[in-house]
Each structure stands twice: as structure tokens, then as C-alpha cells.
Amino acid sequence: MACSKVTHKRKMKLINTVELALHGLGTKPSRTFLTLLGIAIGVAAVIAIASLGAGTRGLIIAEISGLGADVIAVQPGRPPTGLADIGSVFYAETLTQKDIDAVLRKENVPHAVNAQPFVLVPGAVTYGNETYYPQIIGGGAEFYRDVFDVYPEEGVMYGDSDTNEKAAVAVIGYKVNKELFGQSSGLNEKITISGKKFKVVGVLPKLGQVAFAEVDEMVMIPHTTAMTYLLGQTHFNEFIVQVDDPANVARTELDIEATLRDTHDLEPGEENDFAIRTPSQLMEQVDTILLSLTIFLSAVVAIALVVGGIGIMNIMLVSVTERTREIGLRKAVGATNGDILTQFLLEAMLLTMLGGAFGILVGGAFAYLAGVLINTYTQLEWTFALPYEAVLGALLFTMFIGLVFGIYPARKASRKSPMEALRYE
Amino acid sequence: MSPLIEAIDLTKSYDDGTRALRGASFTVQEGEFVAIMGPSGSGKSTLLHILGFLDPQSSGTFRFRGKTLNEMSHEEIARVRNEELGFVFQQFNLLPRQTVLSNVILPMYYSSVPKREWEERARTAVEQVDLTHRIDHEAFTLSGGEKQRVAIARALVNNPNLIFADEPTGNLDTKSGKAVMDILKSLHEQGHTVILITHDMEIAKHAKRMLYIRDGMLESDTQT
Incomplete structure (x- = not known):
């Protein structure tokens, strides 16, 4: 063995x-x-x-994808270097109607089809005894509808003619309506913003967040009206340029930069006094x-x-x-x-x-x-x-x-x- | 053919200056049943450690199948321990929380035996020591005699040439001790070489040859 x-x-x-x-x-x-x-x-x-x-x-x-792939946002001030720096952007006063006019000229920016400025209005809205502090934005309601797919539940989004006439019209969000009018609709009622009366022409459905904005808490009025009667300012807090095709966004970004540097008389080597943001940049x-x-x-x-x-x-x-x-x-x-x-x-x-x-x-x-x-x-x-x-x-x-x-x-x-x-x- | 074990003038000193072995020479042929006898402290355990590849000698020559320790690699030594040697210790040295079966399987982990044969081989070995009825018990629940029989089964399972038994009955009562000695005797009859270490003359009498150690020296070498 x-x-x-x-x-x-x-x-x-x-x-x-x-x-x-x-x-x-x-x-x-x-x-x-x-x-x-x-x-x-x-x-x-x-x-x-x-x-x-x-x-x-x-x-x-x-x-961000809700922003649409065919829009470019332009903000005043140099590009923010981080989250804490974003405040400085909103207080810069470098963007005016002159810039928008320049951007919309075909020889400057051939692929821009539309541009819409936005301003921020501080303060409250009141109706009768009810007061509410919404986010008041001066801008084009039709533009907002077309770019962000936001449709009113009742009434309409006011258009360019109202903007040109500095009309006292407003589109209000779902929560604003609820706070001021309770269960009933505020359509065609008059609300007061900083002592000026605005007619409610549109009421939005419950939407939550759209493009980083709490739409339900938003009141939208024409930027011309806001700038002339409420703010007394000529600069914008932001403008959005719509591009004819998403494929042209990168090119258009460069065109806008060149155009704005020109209108702002910036010397070569000088830093931009505005920031251009595209959805892909935002993502980065x-x-x-x-x-x-x-x-x-x-x-x-x-x-x-x-x-x-x-x-x-x-x-x-x-x-x-x-x-x-x-x-x-x-x-x-x-x-x-x-x-x-x-x-x-x-x-x-x-x-x-x-x-x-x-x-x-x-x-x-x-x-x-x-x-x-x-x-x-x-x-x-x-x-x-x-x-x-x-x-x-x-x-x-x-x-x-x-x-x-x-x-x-x-x-x-x-x-x-x-x-x-x-x-x- | 060279003898299984060839010891020439083996000595061993420990770090504390103890000279446990002071020159022992002998040979063991394959198939022998040898008892290494001596009073406690005589150096017989030290000798066993050298012969079992557990501890090297200080001087002298120890050949296993004609080869010295120095001629063998670490892996070769492990292989010899695994395949050619089986140890039965006085302290049993079982893994207490494991079953009899797993204790017996242990050496096969390190062998070339394919895993599918492990259990069958272990069962055969357990049967040889007559412990099949305890095979699924954890080792710590067994009596001393049963533990020692598990240890013998473990030593057998890889079918080694040489079985070392270091005071295998030292912790057992007479009856269990006799059972253990009967198993060792039958292993010898089956052809295994058995080297038994004991201080007890009655136990040593079971062997065919007796090496008597005293004070680290081989005093006598007698056939019984």
C-alpha cells in the first residue's frame, strides 16, 4: 500500500x-x-x-433639454466663475436694445432668427386685499411659449404688439392665480405691480419647473412696460437668441461674441463684459x-x-x-x-x-x-x-x-x- | 536503494543554549515499526521534529530517501509533509469547530487528490479508525480517544509512507490507548512505516525495534 x-x-x-x-x-x-x-x-x-x-x-x-437645443442665452457681465459668482452677473448693465438690434442684423449674425430680452422686476403683486411675492419677469410671452412650449390654460400669451405698445398686460402662473384669486380664475382681472395696474390676459396651468424657472410662481409682463414704468432702466438682465438650426449654434455663438465685442467697443485682448451660454455649455x-x-x-x-x-x-x-x-x-x-x-x-x-x-x-x-x-x-x-x-x-x-x-x-x-x-x- | 531515513550525528541546540540532541545516528528502512524511547527531556521530541521536516537540525546529516533538507525546495518539503508523512500528535491538534469529516479532509486541500474524491477517501480513513458513527460531529465534542483516532485518520488520508506518532497515548486512558496502538499496529501490517515516540515501555513494546535516547544521545538500538 x-x-x-x-x-x-x-x-x-x-x-x-x-x-x-x-x-x-x-x-x-x-x-x-x-x-x-x-x-x-x-x-x-x-x-x-x-x-x-x-x-x-x-x-x-x-x-436643460427643456431649454431647447436651438437657443443661446446672453448675460451681462463676465462669465461667472462659479456658483457664488452668479450674483455679479445680474447686476452688470452692459446689455441694451442696441445689442439686440446688432445681433438681429443678418450681416452680423446670419443664423439668428429672433431675440428676446428679459428683465427681472422685484416686488409684489396685489389684488384687492391679497398680496403675493412672485417672480416677476419682463419679457415676451409669445416667445416664451414658442421656445419653452408653455401654453396658457385660459386666455393667451401676449405678443409683440403689446410689447411695442408697452401694454399693461400680464400672464400669471398657476400658484399666483391661486394665491390672489383662490379657486376662481383671474383672467381679465386687474392686478397691481408697484402701483401700476396690469390686466391678466393669460393664466398658466400647473407646470412646476421649466428651464430652471418656477413657472407656477411667475408673473410675466412685457419687458418694455417693466423697463419704462417699473424699473426705469434701459439694460436687460438677459437675452435669448433663437438660432435657425441647432447645427448652427456653435457658429452663431462666435458670431454673437464678435458682434457684441464690436458694439461694446472692446479692444482685442480685453475680456468680454458679457457671457454667452449654450445648453451644452450649461451641461458642462x-x-x-x-x-x-x-x-x-x-x-x-x-x-x-x-x-x-x-x-x-x-x-x-x-x-x-x-x-x-x-x-x-x-x-x-x-x-x-x-x-x-x-x-x-x-x-x-x-x-x-x-x-x-x-x-x-x-x-x-x-x-x-x-x-x-x-x-x-x-x-x-x-x-x-x-x-x-x-x-x-x-x-x-x-x-x-x-x-x-x-x-x-x-x-x-x-x-x-x-x-x-x-x-x- | 537508500533507506527511508538516514540520520548521521544529528545535533540540535536551541537559542537558550539547551543542547537537546548531541549526536544521534541511525537508519530506518521502509516498512519498519520503530519506537523512539526515552525519559522526558531526553531529546526524542526534538528528534521527531527533525525527522518530520518541522524543524531543521543544528548539525549532522538527515537524509529522507537519500535527499537532505538543503537539497529540497520549500515546495518540495511541503509536498513530502503532505504526501509522504502523517503526524499524530499528543495534543491531537484537530480544528475543534470543524467536523470529523472536515478535519480528515484537511490534508487533501494541499494534495493533488481531485476534490470529488475527497469525501470518499476521508470516509474510508474514518472507517479504518472505526469512527463512522461520529463523522458529522464537531471535533471538540469527542472524547480524547476519539480525537486521537480522528488524528490518525487525518494522518492516513493521503496514504503516506511514514507515520509519526508523538506520545499518541499520552493523554488517553488505558483502553483508548490500546485502541490507538492497535490501529498503529495494523497500519504497520499494511505496509506503512511507523515511528512511535513514547516514554512508556509498555507502549514501546508494540514496536518491532526500539531506539533508546538519553541526554540527547542514542543509548541503544534493539529489535524486540
């Missing part, structure tokens, strides 16, 4: 080692769970951030903001994961010491240093990856719940998204953490002398 035998390749199969490692984790379930919790919390945070970021992006994309800005936010939060989470990894290393060292006799025995029955190293390393990596998987579930569930709450309590149409890059990245990163923090305890285990390990009490 004790005969010589053939030695095949005697490499331990990975699947067997995985089984061993799983068994090792299974013998101390509560310790395993607490240890992987450190990783799981970090990963849950990453996944929640990534999912909420993707959801936010989805919302903003929906808004949004992405930049979201990306920097994500990177910042991920860095914080990475630190948390490293702390979790140190916890893993600590527990693995304890485990290696506790299992000294087991290591000695395994070596006595034929385990190589490599077998032991692989077993303990895989155990650490499985621990972190289980933590990662658990974190993905928790983070995903959290983001999903947040989405449900957003849809329930706001008018936003939130779509739950779980970016697969984040899921994959989290799993790879936790694997990496397991590798980095598992290697030291695993090496320590593999180098134990079998005889000393067997004698260990």
Missing part, C-alpha cells in the same frame, strides 16, 4: 482557498460583521453620493460642479475606507495569532507558505469585499429611498440611478483595501515555523 505515487501539479485550487477563507470568516460571524461594517459604511456613503449625483444630473439634463458647467463635489466627497470617503482597512488589518492580526496552532497544523500536513498566505489574504479581501457589497446594498437603498421622498414631497421628477462605474469602482477599491491591509497579517501567518506554531498555547 505504501507505494510511490505520481506527483501531479499540486497547486491548491483558488476555489478551495476561497472556501477555506469563507469558512474562516464564518467561524466568528459577529466579529466578521462588525469588521466589515467599517468598510460597508464608507462604501454606502460613496454609493449614495454617486447615485444622488447621477439623479441630480438627470434632473438638470431634463431642465453642471458636470464640472458635480464632478468636483463627487471628488471631494470621495476623498473624504477614501479616508474613511483607509481607517476601515486598518481595522481589518488589526482584526486579521488578532486572527492570525489566535489561529497559530491551525497554521502550524496546516503546514505540518503539507500547506506551503504560499497556501497560508493566500488563505489569509483571501480572507481579508473577502472581508472587505463583503463589506463593499453590503455597503452597495445599503447605499443604493438609501439613495432609492431619498428619491422616493423627493418625488413625494417636491414637484421634481427624480429618477433613481445607480451608476455601474461607482459600483464597480467600490468593489475594486475594497478589494484593493483588502489586499493592502491583508498582506501584512497574511505574510506574518505564512512565515510561522510549523513546529513553533504547533507548540503555541
Whole structure:
């Protein structure tokens, strides 16, 4: 019976080692769970951030595509350098009717078909004893209808003739109507803005957000009327240029820039005193903001994961010491240093990856719940998204953490002398 | 053909200055049943560690099938431990929270035995030590005699040439000890080489040959 035998390749199969490692984790379930919790919390945070970021992006994309692909917005002042800088844009006074006239000349901007200025009017609207503070915008109602697909429920959107005549007409949003007139319609009633009476010619249905504006809380009056009677100003807060074809947007952007630099007498090398924004540019800005936010939060989470990894290393060292006799025995029955190293390393990596998987579930569930709450309590149409890059990245990163923090305890285990390990009490 | 084990003038000193072995020379042929006898502290356990590739000697030559430790790679040594040697320890050294079956399967993890044969081979080994009725019990629930029989099954499962038994009955009552010795004897009859380490003359009598160690030196080598 004790005969010589053939030695095949005697490499331990990975699947067997995985089984061993799983068994090792299974013998101390509560310790395993607490240890992987450190990783799981970090990963849950990453996944929640990534999912909420993707959801936010989805919302903003929906808004931006509502802007239409064929419009270009021009704002006064230099381009905003960030969120906090946007205020400075609205107080600049560099855009006037002269600019619009120049842009609408075919020889300057051949693909511009229309341009509409907008001004912001501060203050309240009153009707009888009711007062409400809406967002009052001076601009063309017909233009708004055509560009943003906003149609009145009752009445009409006033047109260019009203704008030219500086007519005292207004289109009001759903919530404005409700605040001032209750259940009845305000159509053809007279509302007062800064002491001047306006006739309500159109009432909008409930729309929520359109192109970043809360349309339900909006009152729209002709910009000419607003500038002459309410504001006493000749500059605009923004104007929107409609381009004949979305394909010509990029070209037209350059044409507008050249035209405005000319009308503003800017020297070559001087910075623009206006900002041109296209929907795609807007998207880029949004992405930049979201990306920097994500990177910042991920860095914080990475630190948390490293702390979790140190916890893993600590527990693995304890485990290696506790299992000294087991290591000695395994070596006595034929385990190589490599077998032991692989077993303990895989155990650490499985621990972190289980933590990662658990974190993905928790983070995903959290983001999903947040989405449900957003849809329930706001008018936003939130779509739950779980970016697969984040899921994959989290799993790879936790694997990496397991590798980095598992290697030291695993090496320590593999180098134990079998005889000393067997004698260990 | 070279002997299974060839020991020439083996010594072993530990870091604390203890000289556990002071020159032991002997050979063991395949198929022998040898008892290494001696009072406690005589160096017999140290000798076993050297012969079992668990700890290297300080000087002298130890050849296994004609090869010294230095001529073997780390992987080769692990392979010898796995395929050619089986250990039965006084402390049993089972994995307490695992079943008898998994304890016996353990050496096959590191062997070339295909996984589908593991369970059957383990069951056969457990049958040989007459523990089939306990096969699914966790090791810590067994009595000392049963534990030692599991350890023997584990030592057998890869069908090694050489079985080392280090005071296998040291922690057992007389009856369990006898059962363990009967198994070792039958293994010898099946052709395995058995090296038994004990301080107990009654136990040593089961072997065919006795090496008596005292103060780290081989005092006598007798056939019984």
C-alpha cells in the first residue's frame, strides 16, 4: 500500500482557498460583521453620493433639454466663475436694445432668427386685499411659449404688439392665480405691480419647473412696460437668441461674441463684459460642479475606507495569532507558505469585499429611498440611478483595501515555523 | 536503494543554549515499526521534529530517501509533509469547530487528490479508525480517544509512507490507548512505516525495534 505515487501539479485550487477563507470568516460571524461594517459604511456613503449625483444630473439634463437645443442665452457681465459668482452677473448693465438690434442684423449674425430680452422686476403683486411675492419677469410671452412650449390654460400669451405698445398686460402662473384669486380664475382681472395696474390676459396651468424657472410662481409682463414704468432702466438682465438650426449654434455663438465685442467697443485682448451660454455649455458647467463635489466627497470617503482597512488589518492580526496552532497544523500536513498566505489574504479581501457589497446594498437603498421622498414631497421628477462605474469602482477599491491591509497579517501567518506554531498555547 | 531515513550525528541546540540532541545516528528502512524511547527531556521530541521536516537540525546529516533538507525546495518539503508523512500528535491538534469529516479532509486541500474524491477517501480513513458513527460531529465534542483516532485518520488520508506518532497515548486512558496502538499496529501490517515516540515501555513494546535516547544521545538500538 505504501507505494510511490505520481506527483501531479499540486497547486491548491483558488476555489478551495476561497472556501477555506469563507469558512474562516464564518467561524466568528459577529466579529466578521462588525469588521466589515467599517468598510460597508464608507462604501454606502460613496454609493449614495454617486447615485444622488447621477439623479441630480438627470434632473438638470431634463431642465436643460427643456431649454431647447436651438437657443443661446446672453448675460451681462463676465462669465461667472462659479456658483457664488452668479450674483455679479445680474447686476452688470452692459446689455441694451442696441445689442439686440446688432445681433438681429443678418450681416452680423446670419443664423439668428429672433431675440428676446428679459428683465427681472422685484416686488409684489396685489389684488384687492391679497398680496403675493412672485417672480416677476419682463419679457415676451409669445416667445416664451414658442421656445419653452408653455401654453396658457385660459386666455393667451401676449405678443409683440403689446410689447411695442408697452401694454399693461400680464400672464400669471398657476400658484399666483391661486394665491390672489383662490379657486376662481383671474383672467381679465386687474392686478397691481408697484402701483401700476396690469390686466391678466393669460393664466398658466400647473407646470412646476421649466428651464430652471418656477413657472407656477411667475408673473410675466412685457419687458418694455417693466423697463419704462417699473424699473426705469434701459439694460436687460438677459437675452435669448433663437438660432435657425441647432447645427448652427456653435457658429452663431462666435458670431454673437464678435458682434457684441464690436458694439461694446472692446479692444482685442480685453475680456468680454458679457457671457454667452449654450445648453451644452450649461451641461458642462453642471458636470464640472458635480464632478468636483463627487471628488471631494470621495476623498473624504477614501479616508474613511483607509481607517476601515486598518481595522481589518488589526482584526486579521488578532486572527492570525489566535489561529497559530491551525497554521502550524496546516503546514505540518503539507500547506506551503504560499497556501497560508493566500488563505489569509483571501480572507481579508473577502472581508472587505463583503463589506463593499453590503455597503452597495445599503447605499443604493438609501439613495432609492431619498428619491422616493423627493418625488413625494417636491414637484421634481427624480429618477433613481445607480451608476455601474461607482459600483464597480467600490468593489475594486475594497478589494484593493483588502489586499493592502491583508498582506501584512497574511505574510506574518505564512512565515510561522510549523513546529513553533504547533507548540503555541 | 537508500533507506527511508538516514540520520548521521544529528545535533540540535536551541537559542537558550539547551543542547537537546548531541549526536544521534541511525537508519530506518521502509516498512519498519520503530519506537523512539526515552525519559522526558531526553531529546526524542526534538528528534521527531527533525525527522518530520518541522524543524531543521543544528548539525549532522538527515537524509529522507537519500535527499537532505538543503537539497529540497520549500515546495518540495511541503509536498513530502503532505504526501509522504502523517503526524499524530499528543495534543491531537484537530480544528475543534470543524467536523470529523472536515478535519480528515484537511490534508487533501494541499494534495493533488481531485476534490470529488475527497469525501470518499476521508470516509474510508474514518472507517479504518472505526469512527463512522461520529463523522458529522464537531471535533471538540469527542472524547480524547476519539480525537486521537480522528488524528490518525487525518494522518492516513493521503496514504503516506511514514507515520509519526508523538506520545499518541499520552493523554488517553488505558483502553483508548490500546485502541490507538492497535490501529498503529495494523497500519504497520499494511505496509506503512511507523515511528512511535513514547516514554512508556509498555507502549514501546508494540514496536518491532526500539531506539533508546538519553541526554540527547542514542543509548541503544534493539529489535524486540
